[in-house]
Amino acid sequence: xxxxxxxxxxxxxxxxxxxxxxxxxxxxxxxxxxxxxxxxxxxxxxxxxxxxxxxxxxxxxxxxxxxxxxxxxxxxxxxxxxxxxxxxxxxxxxxxxxxxxxxxxxxxxxxxxxxxxxxxxxxxxxxxxxxxxxxxxxxxxxxxxxxxxxxxxxxxxxxxxxxxxxxxxxxxxxxxxxxxxxxxxxxxxxxxxxxxxxxxxxxxxxxxxxxxxxxxxxxxxx
Numbered sequence: 001x002x003x004x005x006x007x008x009x010x011x012x013x014x015x016x017x018x019x020x021x022x023x024x025x026x027x028x029x030x031x032x033x034x035x036x037x038x039x040x041x042x043x044x045x046x047x048x049x050x051x052x053x054x055x056x057x058x059x060x061x062x063x064x065x066x067x068x069x070x071x072x073x074x075x076x077x078x079x080x081x082x083x084x085x086x087x088x089x090x091x092x093x094x095x096x097x098x099x100x101x102x103x104x105x106x107x108x109x110x111x112x113x114x115x116x117x118x119x120x121x122x123x124x125x126x127x128x129x130x131x132x133x134x135x136x137x138x139x140x141x142x143x144x145x146x147x148x149x150x151x152x153x154x155x156x157x158x159x160x161x162x163x164x165x166x167x168x169x170x171x172x173x174x175x176x177x178x179x180x181x182x183x184x185x186x187x188x189x190x191x192x193x194x195x196x197x198x199x200x201x202x203x204x205x206x207x208x209x210x211x212x213x214x215x216x217x218x219x220x221x222x
Contacts, residue, residue: 051084089115093123127164142156
């Protein structure tokens with residue numbers, strides 16, 4: 001039985017919420033392609049349980065639990081969980097929010113919560129916000145790793161600092177427009193070299209520069 005199902009069946013929210021904040025941090029991965037940012041947030045299974053319980057994604061055991069669905073399925077179908085994730089994970093570019101989309105959560109234990117963000121411009125520098133779970137306990141934190149070359153390559157998000165700026169390298173093809181000025185520069189240099197060669201070459205003598213015919217000597221009859 002998956003851990004999350006067992007924990008949900010037992011339902012010990014106080015112990016679950018207090019246990020993991022002091023363990024390893026949650027992880028997240030980010031990548032950039034043009035004006036699109038993808039981000040996957042991957043908390044531990046007990047953190048999903050703590051989050052689901054805080055949002056009412058699971059039944060009150062006093063009223064009877066639905067045993068036809070696993071805890072993962074209940075989280076995936078919870079509108080409150082989806083709203084929470086969209087409210088606590090975001091990307092902005094130049095102060096403007098990038099349009100967020102949250103993919104279905106059916107495989108949240110294996111793949112996490114997967115987001116796609118469409119930004120107004122091709123992405124170079126964006127502000128990333130990950131504030132999930134820190135409202136449950138201030139000790140929660142997330143380490144973000146970039147799959148696209150970035151500075152910094154790893155970022156720590158905490159209760160006190162839930163928004164961090166990340167700068168990515170220019171996307172592939174970003175240098176293509178520079179090829180046109182380069183070609184133009186080569187052409188200009190070629191013209192300059194040709195002009196210098198022509199200027200240095202000796203010019204053919206003009207007709208007026210030909211030596212004069214010798215004058216006839218008096219008395220020779222010529």
